[in-house]
Amino acid sequence: MKKTYLSVAVVLALGGSMLFSSCIGQFALTNKVLDWNNQVGSKFVNELVFFAFWIIPVYEVTYLADLLVINSIEFWSGNNPISASTKVIDTENGRYLVVCDGNGYNITCETTGEVVRLDFSEEEQTWSVNANGESYPFMTFVDDNTVKMVTPNGDFQQVELSEQGVYAYSQIASSFMMARR
Secondary structure (H helix, E strand, C coil): CHHHHHHHHHHHHHHHHHHCCCCCCCCHHHHHHHHHHHCCCCHHHHHHHHHHHHHCCHHHHHHHHHHHHHHHHHHHHCCCCCCCEEEEEEECCEEEEEEECCCEEEEEECCCCCEEEEEEECCCCEEEEEECCEEEEEEEEEECCEEEEECCCCCEEEEECCHHHHHHHHHHHHHHHHHHC
């Protein structure tokens, strides 16, 4: 009788592990709290805050929220609501609002209201820019050391991810900009 219960428990545990594989998630809330703690002050202050957050129990609550709610949302929707963030960038050409939703970036010019979207296709390993309803790929990862970059004439050129490769590509881009003047 006890052997039967043990067998059933093992089968259920193995079946459950197969069902729930790859839903670990980013634990984004817990990681944001840890990142904040790492920027509080010196390493001694960071350590004191770390211990205080275990005593209070900030880390336990964020870990539980990630485990039970946020990672489940990420698993079923494909987006982690905590990983979304917003930044404001001031430049000499205007002020831009950059919103990261976990899948890409929406860049809005506050002066004109123009919106440009940057998306990353995991399947194709390609970054694309989306503007005015059109999508234009501009960079595809070939391997760890090489990408294909769009050239000014619309073709793609393989670029080595090194100082020399980036310099060579910047020369192509700057020669195009000079020719347009």
